[in-house]
Amino acid sequence: MSIGKHSLLAAMIAAIVPAICASAASAQGEVNVYSYREGKLIAPLFEGFTKATGIKVNVISANSGLEQRIVSEGANSPADMLLTVDIGRVQDALDAGIVQPFKSEVLEKVVPAQYRDPSGNWYAMSMRARVVYASKERVKQDAITYEELADPKWKGKICIRSGQNMYNTALFAAVVAHHGAEKAEAWLKGVKANLAQKPSGGDREVARDIAAGKCDIGVGNTYYWALMLNREADRKPWADATKVILPTFAGGGTHVNVSAAMLIKTAPNRANAVKLAEWLVSEDAQHIYADINFEYPIRAGEKLNPTIASYGTLKPDAMPLVKIMEFRKPVSALVDKVGFDN
Amino acid sequence: MLERTPVSETLAGAGAVGETGASAPLPLHAGLGGRMRAFHPLAAAIAIAAALFALAPIAGLLHRALTGKAEVWSHLIAYVLPHALWETTLLLAGLAIVCGVVGVGTAWLIASYRFPGARILAWMLALPLAFPTYIVAYVYVEVLGPFGPAQMALRGVTGWRSAADYWFPEVRSLGGAVFVLGFVLFPYVYLTALVMFRAQNFTLVESARVFGASTWRVLRDIVLPMARPAVAAGLALVLLEALNDIGAAEYLGVQTLTLSVFTTWLNRGDLAGAAQIACVLLSVIAIFIWLERYGRRLSGFVGHSASSHGTRRPMLRGWQAAGAFLACAVPVTLGFLVPFGYLAREALWRVSRDGIDPALPAHLVSTFTYAAAAVLLTLALGFGAALSARLIGRSWARLCASIAGLGYAVPGTVLALGLLTPFALIDGAINAVARGLSGAGVGLVIAGSGGAMVIAFALRFLAVATGVADAGLARIPNDFDGAARVAGAGPWALIRTIHLPLLRPALAAAALLVFVDSLKELSMALLLRPLNVETLSTYVYQFAVRGVFEDAALAALLIVALGIGPAIRTVMVTPASRA
Numbered sequence: 001m002s003i004g005k006h007s008l009l010a011a012m013i014a015a016i017v018p019a020i021c022a023s024a025a026s027a028q029g030e031v032n033v034y035s036y037r038e039g040k041l042i043a044p045l046f047e048g049f050t051k052a053t054g055i056k057v058n059v060i061s062a063n064s065g066l067e068q069r070i071v072s073e074g075a076n077s078p079a080d081m082l083l084t085v086d087i088g089r090v091q092d093a094l095d096a097g098i099v100q101p102f103k104s105e106v107l108e109k110v111v112p113a114q115y116r117d118p119s120g121n122w123y124a125m126s127m128r129a130r131v132v133y134a135s136k137e138r139v140k141q142d143a144i145t146y147e148e149l150a151d152p153k154w155k156g157k158i159c160i161r162s163g164q165n166m167y168n169t170a171l172f173a174a175v176v177a178h179h180g181a182e183k184a185e186a187w188l189k190g191v192k193a194n195l196a197q198k199p200s201g202g203d204r205e206v207a208r209d210i211a212a213g214k215c216d217i218g219v220g221n222t223y224y225w226a227l228m229l230n231r232e233a234d235r236k237p238w239a240d241a242t243k244v245i246l247p248t249f250a251g252g253g254t255h256v257n258v259s260a261a262m263l264i265k266t267a268p269n270r271a272n273a274v275k276l277a278e279w280l281v282s283e284d285a286q287h288i289y290a291d292i293n294f295e296y297p298i299r300a301g302e303k304l305n306p307t308i309a310s311y312g313t314l315k316p317d318a319m320p321l322v323k324i325m326e327f328r329k330p331v332s333a334l335v336d337k338v339g340f341d342n
Numbered sequence: 343m344l345e346r347t348p349v350s351e352t353l354a355g356a357g358a359v360g361e362t363g364a365s366a367p368l369p370l371h372a373g374l375g376g377r378m379r380a381f382h383p384l385a386a387a388i389a390i391a392a393a394l395f396a397l398a399p400i401a402g403l404l405h406r407a408l409t410g411k412a413e414v415w416s417h418l419i420a421y422v423l424p425h426a427l428w429e430t431t432l433l434l435a436g437l438a439i440v441c442g443v444v445g446v447g448t449a450w451l452i453a454s455y456r457f458p459g460a461r462i463l464a465w466m467l468a469l470p471l472a473f474p475t476y477i478v479a480y481v482y483v484e485v486l487g488p489f490g491p492a493q494m495a496l497r498g499v500t501g502w503r504s505a506a507d508y509w510f511p512e513v514r515s516l517g518g519a520v521f522v523l524g525f526v527l528f529p530y531v532y533l534t535a536l537v538m539f540r541a542q543n544f545t546l547v548e549s550a551r552v553f554g555a556s557t558w559r560v561l562r563d564i565v566l567p568m569a570r571p572a573v574a575a576g577l578a579l580v581l582l583e584a585l586n587d588i589g590a591a592e593y594l595g596v597q598t599l600t601l602s603v604f605t606t607w608l609n610r611g612d613l614a615g616a617a618q619i620a621c622v623l624l625s626v627i628a629i630f631i632w633l634e635r636y637g638r639r640l641s642g643f644v645g646h647s648a649s650s651h652g653t654r655r656p657m658l659r660g661w662q663a664a665g666a667f668l669a670c671a672v673p674v675t676l677g678f679l680v681p682f683g684y685l686a687r688e689a690l691w692r693v694s695r696d697g698i699d700p701a702l703p704a705h706l707v708s709t710f711t712y713a714a715a716a717v718l719l720t721l722a723l724g725f726g727a728a729l730s731a732r733l734i735g736r737s738w739a740r741l742c743a744s745i746a747g748l749g750y751a752v753p754g755t756v757l758a759l760g761l762l763t764p765f766a767l768i769d770g771a772i773n774a775v776a777r778g779l780s781g782a783g784v785g786l787v788i789a790g791s792g793g794a795m796v797i798a799f800a801l802r803f804l805a806v807a808t809g810v811a812d813a814g815l816a817r818i819p820n821d822f823d824g825a826a827r828v829a830g831a832g833p834w835a836l837i838r839t840i841h842l843p844l845l846r847p848a849l850a851a852a853a854l855l856v857f858v859d860s861l862k863e864l865s866m867a868l869l870l871r872p873l874n875v876e877t878l879s880t881y882v883y884q885f886a887v888r889g890v891f892e893d894a895a896l897a898a899l900l901i902v903a904l905g906i907g908p909a910i911r912t913v914m915v916t917p918a919s920r921a
Binding site for chain 2: 039065068197199201205208238268
């Protein structure tokens with residue numbers, strides 16, 4: 001052994017002391033956010049909030065399991081706010097009983113009624129649409145319905161990420177809300193039958209596989225395509241080879257999902273959490289949502305990023321989000337039943 | 343026979359603890375000597391505490407599973423379990439074949455022949471162990487993807503325009519998972535088989551050759567049967583690792599049991615359902631542990647007449663040498679050189695373009711801190727349990743030490759799941775006491791401080807410590823204990839003056855292994871880390887789930903670089919390479 005035992009021990013002690021001290025930091029002027037948002041995308045927003053108010057934001061970001069974690073932490077949880085990137089997670093949090101409703105004049109004024117809970121359990125901060133990426137070369141049509149994704153004419157031509165992914169379960173739940181469970185199951189089977197490959201990867205890989213010729217169309221979120229085009233030089237060719245079509249439900253609009261903020265029942269810094277939520281819908285913050293994250297701002301009149309605007313005018317589906325939320329869990333079970341990911 | 347864990351067998355076999363100086367044969371009658379010893383209350387308390395510590399998450403899991411609703415269970419049985427069991431079975435079978443063939447084949451070539459490059463290849467074959475499986479999965483999805491170097495070159499050569507023009511194997515598949523995991527995990531078999539081959543009495547092989555047996559017959563009738571126990575032990579480790587994996591399976595789209603636990607819990611918020619699948623998973627694991635133990639029992643036939651190498655290994659020439667070189671070089675290339683080269687290239691390119699992420703040094707420090715804390719706790723518990731078992735010398739104490747090692751067989755996700763209940767109970771109790779004393783709560787002392795993560799790491803890697811300690815202790819003759827006791831030394835003096843000094847190399851080896859395993863650990867860190875904390879592995883994972891894995895190439899490279907030393911060390915200390 002080349003490292004002596006003593007030096008190893010000393011190094012360990014040196015490493016451990018700061019950890020213990022750090023964990024004892026006081027809760028003055030702080031807000032603790034459990035976030036489903038990618039850490040890197042949300043960081044500019046929190047930095048802006050701290051600059052504006054002096055309140056420090058502590059974050060834990062994950063792509064799953066945050067509600068369960070808050071539940072198990074119980075009454076002593078440090079969590080003040082839960083930020084989701086999807087309406088399904090909002091339902092999970094409500095089901096878990098970890099949310100407390102709150103009223104805010106600012107939020108009620110800025111956030112349109114269909115994008116917040118009537119009793120104040122959650123407020124949307126930004127929107128994204130689940131749309132179709134299509135090959136510029138091989139797909140001539142510029143309009144499509146979600147129903148058409150199950151049309152056999154696309155056999156072997158569709159790429160999509162896992163059916164258990166929250167963006168997909170929300171879309172499938174919207175199908176159930178529109179057409180009922182039975183028709184939705186048939187639709188899901190139809191889409192499954194059209195897949196060019198087993199569901200895997202993320203929305204970016206969908207664009208990649210279309211660019212590579214493995215499939216002609218795929219399902220993805222609006223901002224991924226914009227990120228690839230504007231921010232990710234290595235993936236720009238994938239965006240260049242594809243176009244974004246805003247699909248609609250037959251006789252309806254485009255499926256829109258929201259990023260929502262919720263106040264945790266046991267929040268130790270309640271006032272700061274409300275302040276943060278209010279700041280997130282301010283003009284400054286909404287500008288960051290639009291221009292850095294490429295989302296649709298929730299605040300009326302805020303300008304869209306040019307790439308997002310180039311998709312065409314978004315006509316959000318009229319189906320209330322609270323209705324779609326109800327079907328999330330049954331849809332997750334339906335995905336298993338149909339064997340969508342198998 | 344001393345009870346030992348799978349890891350310890352590898353390590354003991356690989357000679358990680360072979361430097362204690364006292365190179366006595368394994369004391370098969372340790373139990374007899376032990377029964378004469380007195381009862382030590384403190385030692386008993388430590389042994390029992392370590393075992394209870396390991397049992398806590400399993401009890402928590404069973405509790406959760408039993409509170410589930412019947413309808414959930416019927417959904418799982420109808421739609422989730424059959425497919426998950428089938429995919430898991432195929433994955434494990436595929437891995438057994440790939441790792442068995444590659445691991446045994448390379449070990450046999452290295453142990454029995456000399457050929458150009460063999461010395462270097464002998465240790466390079468252990469290098470894939472430095473890679474966490476999920477990182478190799480990310481790399482191969484890129485390398486073999488439609489815009490990766492492989493397919494680009496293919497299109498460049500053939501003039502094909504798009505990926506639709508030809509068939510190319512898809513990495514994101516069961517076959518891809520077998521390939522990726524197989525070439526990362528085969529060193530477990532390679533190492534155990536290598537130790538076995540090197541320790542074997544080569545006179546048997548020589549005699550067979552003298553009597554005109556062909557190489558093939560020697561291999562089939564002598565070498566393979568003798569290697570079987572080692573291969574079983576190595577394979578058991580491979581399969582346990584594969585069952586623990588979640589990052590690679592998720593990324594490659596393989597619906598394993600472990601992934602189903604994750605999905606059921608986190609996507610449907612169904613903790614009880616997840617716990618039920620976890621219980622099924624644990625039964626599968628129990629089978630492998632039994633298999634490994636069974637394999638070890640067979641090893642009694644082989645004997646340990648190590649380094650009786652009177653004969654020189656034959657030198658291969660010409661095409662035979664080239665073939666042997668290739669057979670060993672290809673697994674090294676696929677399991678290490680390609681992913682390492684890719685990561686290095688991406689890291690270099692990105693650092694020169696974007697600079698280093700300013701947050702990375704902080705993540706590095708917190709990763710080191712938690713890993714170091716885990717090392718301390720693991721060693722204290724593991725060596726405590728092993729020493730207690732030795733002092734008490736009764737079978738129930740050794741059983742306690744074995745139970746303490748169970749965590750290694752439990753996938754990280756399942757372990758974290760099982761720990762939620764105990765952690766909540768402890769934090770609740772601490773706060774109740776604090777409120778009673780001062781009128782205010784103190785928050786999450788365990789779960790909020792990262793203590794949860796450290797405890798979980800320690801639980802998972804306790805087997806490494808108990809295993810190494812057991813193997814190290816086995817090399818200290820019982821006569822030493824007896825002599826010390828006759829001279830009037832109490833149990834503490836015995837441990838302090840005899841056991842601990844002789845165990846120093848074992849302690850260092852265990853510390854290094856636990857440290858590197860903690861650095862690589864993903865699933866528990868993901869679920870249990872506190873606010874504002876990222877470890878290198880969770881950092882890399884977050885980039886990967888966003889589909890921009892290459893942007894975290896530097897962090898991934900750091901994890902791998904830190905694991906290279908221990909990986910090489912496992913080979914360097916095998917008996918023959920020191921001779």
